[in-house]
Amino acid sequence: MTFKVTILGSNSAIPTIKRNPTSQLVNHNERLFLIDCAEGTQLQLRKYRIRMQRIGHIFISHLHGDHFFGLIGLISSMHLLGRKKELHIYGPGPLENILKVQLEASQTELVYPLHFHPIKEGSSELIYENDRLEVVTIPLNHRIPTSGFLFREKTSKRKLIKDVVKNMDIPSDMFAKIKDGADFTDASGKLYKNEEMTTAPPKSRSYAYCSDTSYFEPVIPIIYKTDLLYHEATFMQDRADAAAEKFHATTVEAATIAKKSEVNKLIIGHFSTRYDDEEPLLKEAREVFQNTDIATEGKSFSI
């Protein structure tokens, strides 16, 4: 089952010719989710051949422009291109009015249903779920209210071993119980242990998005043992003071969070425009947490 993250942009603050500001696409089981939506995101979607109308849910971490100025344009293009499918947006409360005043000014009545879900900042909350996936918020520490997002697969049930169970006379109402781990005694009184009939489900996978934030240890229990973590690393460690003052993190801080959270892999991004070359940032992070990569535009990370 597909579970991958595609980087659409990872620059901080300002769009440049080389790097777009933040946006990411999460594909889970061919359902598409967008995280943040900087100016230019709709063009990035075109560039990487992702059909915008397939996106069903958009999550906005906070209301700094480099994370949401492209949202109204994306919503409008979906409208102009005749979208029918509903769209769900999760973000800070004031975002609803920001969208509303702009749609009103152009006298636009969207041709598709748009549902806005305000995020309650400050605690980790379940904000979305389907049959296989749930999304919970990760409270972050930034200058304005900010939430990260944890995409976590639901624990799936054990799988029946067909060759074994097909010869057993199991009542239909027992299948669900066996998938949940129950043993089974047949009509003759013979006991079948669950592990004879089933195999363990695949491990539930998860992806955590933490941006923007200063070094903030309260995220650790929420993202503990996550498979893939994106953590902002606006500055190198020599600018740790500037980072703290601006509620941003350094390479070493991002890597330390990854290490303490025992995640499998770390991606760093949201680099300050002062860094043309990303290699020194990567090198510095890897000294603390080896399995680190750069959030390069257009790159996909499979989980």
Next chain:
Amino acid sequence: MTFKVTILGSNSAIPTIKRNPTSQLVNHNERLFLIDCAEGTQLQLRKYRIRMQRIGHIFISHLHGDHFFGLIGLISSMHLLGRKKELHIYGPGPLENILKVQLEASQTELVYPLHFHPIKEGSSELIYENDRLEVVTIPLNHRIPTSGFLFREKTSKRKLIKDVVKNMDIPSDMFAKIKDGADFTDASGKLYKNEEMTTAPPKSRSYAYCSDTSYFEPVIPIIYKTDLLYHEATFMQDRADAAAEKFHATTVEAATIAKKSEVNKLIIGHFSTRYDDEEPLLKEAREVFQNTDIATEGKSFSI
């Protein structure tokens, strides 16, 4: 004295990889003015090496997204890059609140003075002037309140012929009158006709921007004999009905306005994304008005 228009984008409705939506830069006497500001405009400025901080005045024609969604991003980048110079924005009234709610949401207090000037739609008004240039609005006919802009040089004074006047004993208070066309009689009673002492000033030049609008003859007296006219031409003539219904113009209609207004040159743009090839649009317009060109991104038109 410089007077030129640079096309930053001229697509309609939606940004595409090939064509950005509307924005233009007017350089008059090295003062920079921006007309409309679609999503991505700040990147277009970078691409064409125009320093955003040199822009002093921004004119927004109307509140459809393809004409202003890039404004908040541009304003924010000017802030993040430490602008000091004041910025003036002229646009429909609701734009002020649209900017305000977004700046408030990010708790941004701009580090430079921003002055918003609401446009009174429906009549042609002087909205800006300096010592050499004035800008007046051009009421247009679109689905929502829309104004075009006429950039018109002020009539300059006659120029003194230095070799002639240096040998004459002219009192200092007379120079201004002579530049205005007065004759001069010296102490001995000798009369100098004005045309002996001065040459005619250069012709005042003008640029008219008309987008978005349907075919709308009331613009003609306002833009009469303008040197350069940009007029939207969203559709070819075979879609004249669709154009009228959507309050847009066709190639032939744009050219007809140019012809009836006796302008010197016409630029057409704001093409529907349905047209990949722009040549047929140009050809159709030129059949009505020969001196027509395409608003190609990155191209500058000197007046």
